[in-house]
Amino acid sequence: MLKARIVLRDSPVADSTAGWAWYRETHVARLERDVKRAALLVSPLFQAMKPLELDEILKFASERRYRRGQMILQRGDDGSSMMAVLRGRVRISFFSGEGKEVTLNVVNPGEIFGEMALLDGQPRSADATAIEETLLLVVERGQFMRFLRQNDDLYLRLLAVLCERLRQTSMALEDLALFDLPVRLARVLLKLAEDYGRPDSGGTRIDLKLSQRDLSNLVASTRESVNKQLRQWRESGAVNIEAGFIVLRQPAELKRLTDAR
Numbered sequence: 001m002l003k004a005r006i007v008l009r010d011s012p013v014a015d016s017t018a019g020w021a022w023y024r025e026t027h028v029a030r031l032e033r034d035v036k037r038a039a040l041l042v043s044p045l046f047q048a049m050k051p052l053e054l055d056e057i058l059k060f061a062s063e064r065r066y067r068r069g070q071m072i073l074q075r076g077d078d079g080s081s082m083m084a085v086l087r088g089r090v091r092i093s094f095f096s097g098e099g100k101e102v103t104l105n106v107v108n109p110g111e112i113f114g115e116m117a118l119l120d121g122q123p124r125s126a127d128a129t130a131i132e133e134t135l136l137l138v139v140e141r142g143q144f145m146r147f148l149r150q151n152d153d154l155y156l157r158l159l160a161v162l163c164e165r166l167r168q169t170s171m172a173l174e175d176l177a178l179f180d181l182p183v184r185l186a187r188v189l190l191k192l193a194e195d196y197g198r199p200d201s202g203g204t205r206i207d208l209k210l211s212q213r214d215l216s217n218l219v220a221s222t223r224e225s226v227n228k229q230l231r232q233w234r235e236s237g238a239v240n241i242e243a244g245f246i247v248l249r250q251p252a253e254l255k256r257l258t259d260a261r
Contacts, residue, residue, distance in 0.1 A: 088134025
C-alpha cells in the first residue's frame with residue numbers, strides 16, 4: 001500500500017538545497033527580529049508601543065560593533081541615539097573630581113541605554129565603554145522623531161511613561177531622605193544581586209566589581225561610611241568580599257532589614 005507524503009512549500013523538507021537555504025535565512029531573520037524586539041521591550045519607553053510600531057522602528061535601526069575597551073560615547077556628547085546591547089557588555093561610568101572612574105551601571109545583552117536622548121536630545125551624562133566585543137542595535141533620534149510625528153496617539157502613551165519615570169525618581173529621592181545608610185545599602189546590594197548575582201559556594205556572588213567609592217555614589221554616602229557598614233556585615237556573616245567581588249552570604253538578613261522600614 002502506497003503512502004502519500006505531503007511536503008509544504010515553505011518547509012525545510014522542500015525538494016532542493018535552495019529550499020533549505022530559503023528556510024534557514026527566513027528562520028534566522030525571524031529570530032534576529034525577535035531578539036531585537038525583545039531588547040527594545042526592556043525599556044518602558046518601548047513597552048508603550050504596539051508590535052507594528054516596534055517593527056517600524058526596527059526597519060530604520062542599525063547595528064554597530066565595538067571592540068573590547070572601545071569608547072562608545074563620552075559624557076557631553078550630543079544625545080543623538082539610543083542603543084540596545086545584542087551581544088557583549090557595556091560599562092556606564094564617569095570620572096570623579098579626583099580623576100577616579102565611578103561605575104554607574106553595566107548594561108548586559110537584552111538591555112538598553114541612552115533611551116531618554118531619543119526624546120530630549122540632551123548631552124550624554126556619562127561615558128559608555130565596551131567591556132568585551134559588543135554588538136549594539138542603534139536607533140537614531142532624527143529618525144525616531146520623524147516616526148513619532150506621524151503617530152499622535154503614541155505621543156500620549158510616551159507622556160504617560162515619562163510621568164511614571166518621574167514618579168519613580170521622586171520615590172528614589174524619598175528613600176535617600178527617609179532611610180538610613182544600612183537600609184539604602186542593603187537595597188542596592190539586593191538589587192545588584194538580582195541583576196548580576198550568580199550562585200556561589202558561600203551564597204550569592206554579585207558578578208560585578210564595584211569599589212567602595214562606586215557603592216558610596218549609588219547610596220549617596222561617603223566611602224568611609226560604606227566601608228564601616230560592610231565591615232559590620234562581614235563580621236556578622238551577612239556578606240563577604242572575595243577577590244574584589246561582594247558575596248551575599250545571608251541575603252535574608254538584608255531583606256529583613258529593608259522590610260522592617
